[in-house]
Amino acid sequence: MTFITLGVAMYHIRFISTDLAVNIADSLNIILSSCLMISLAHVYEVNREKNEERLLELAGTDKLTGLANRMRLIETFRLYAESAKRNNSALAVVLFDIDFFKNINDKHGHPVGDASLQYVAKFIKDRIRKTDLFARFGGEEFALLVAGANQEHCFNHVNSIRQQLSNLPFVYGELTIPITFSSGISMFGIDGENFDELLSNADQRLYIAKDRGRNCVVAANYQTISEAAQVPLTSS
Template sequence: MAVTPESLHQRVIFKVLLLMVSGAGILYFLINIQRGLVGLAWVELAMSIASLWLWRNVDALKALRLWSFLYLIPFFSIILFALSDPRISYGMFVWVLLIPIVSYLLLGLWRGFAMACLFMTLAAIVYIWRFHSNPEVINTVVLANVMVCAAALWAFSHIYESSRERSQRILLKLASIDALTGLYNRLRLTEIFNRERQQAEVQRQPLSLLLIDLDYFKKINDHYGHDTGDQVLVAVASHIQRNIRRRDSAFRLGGEEFCILLPGSGREEAHVVADVLRTGLAEQHPLVAGLPVTPTLSAGVATLGDDGKDFVHLYSMADQRLYLAKHSGRNRVVSQGQALQGDSVAGENASSPVLQATL
């Protein structure tokens, strides 16, 4: 399971809660034994022991949200069970204020909202049932204070979690998107490949990887400047996005190198996609307004199974074929052990085809 900032955040909070509950459980076990609340005392001790066990093992838990959900149900239920005892004073109802805070922190925005709704409603029912005949507790001032305080904590918890999740989504997007082209960056490649590989294996579908490199890109930068080079990269990224399916994933790996994952596409289909990108790019003239820049690309294709079972082997094979395409004349696609022959021979000239018209 991938470790995300969100899972780390929730794991730390869960560990703090477990320690707090284990300590409080032992304390209240001793207090309630002395007060004669034997049943409640043993329930609290059992919760304390369970909390200590979870605390020792929390770092190894995979389904953290599920474990949090399964833990909070008995935890909140014990709070309500204790508060329903006539021998417990109404001051213990302050524990109810933990419900929305802990629910949001451990379960996220909407799961936390649902959990808080359920147990806060039950807590209100228990409160009214316990004290409906006690005018000192059930009066306008007391009820107003309790309701306003509970509503404020609930609202702050909801707003905090909503803002935190929104900020995290923005940060994750910024961390995984190439700022220049808007494509995924190298950081997301392995993660998305592993996801697509699992689906391909389950559905018994092919999966191919394309590595693409622009030919003579350094000469574009040297002759026209890096600003123009950046415009070329943006245009190439746009060209790639227009010519792949919604299910495909495109990446800029750095410099002038791109990668495309093609789920459901075997070697032949991937070669066709790469060649469509190649020929379409060569026909864009001028690519950058006002400048006769016509870059070409070379590509290497690798397919899951035939060329490797994991990302490292698949990437290595595609890289070798990209290298072969470069050293076989450029402006071509290689999807097997040798360069495929066809009409992609424009790159065989010794001079750069990008700059022939202007140099």
């Protein structure tokens, strides 16, 4: 409004008329034009900010599952790690791998494989806290950041999700497909200080879980015994 007032005053100083009606009409035109330009500029700015936020969201989101992608996972880890250092609190990196996912694709086709990934993504996401970040890491692998939970709590929670998933097969049309996962857990400050170190340790434990028959969870001091392994160990 300050600029509009200054604009009207300057116009009248430069183009003042003896006709009051003309002066009023000119003033109203200036005011209305200025308000319109300000409104359009405001709408443009709001839309620009929303579009930028949307693009950033899309850039950090996996298209198939709607989960965070690897890029967002790494960025969020940095924030969580700084908080864990500052508050001397726990932070876990958990890797999940769907057991025998290749068999699902080969036997039922990629549409069923994609639907099974979406099923697992939603299943796990519905069973974690809002403060945790669940991401699709690539292919049939997922990753989870668990902040503020010690190793025992994290292990028990992941193992509980594993048990629930193994008891609730994926239903796709007339198909009923048992799905399980293997998982490895690493802890910030114990297994490493950066994401690569923690990821490497979690990945090693994930493969220990696979070697022990799949459908189990492995952490440094905890492990479950495989309950599945109903399919021959012919695929990763």
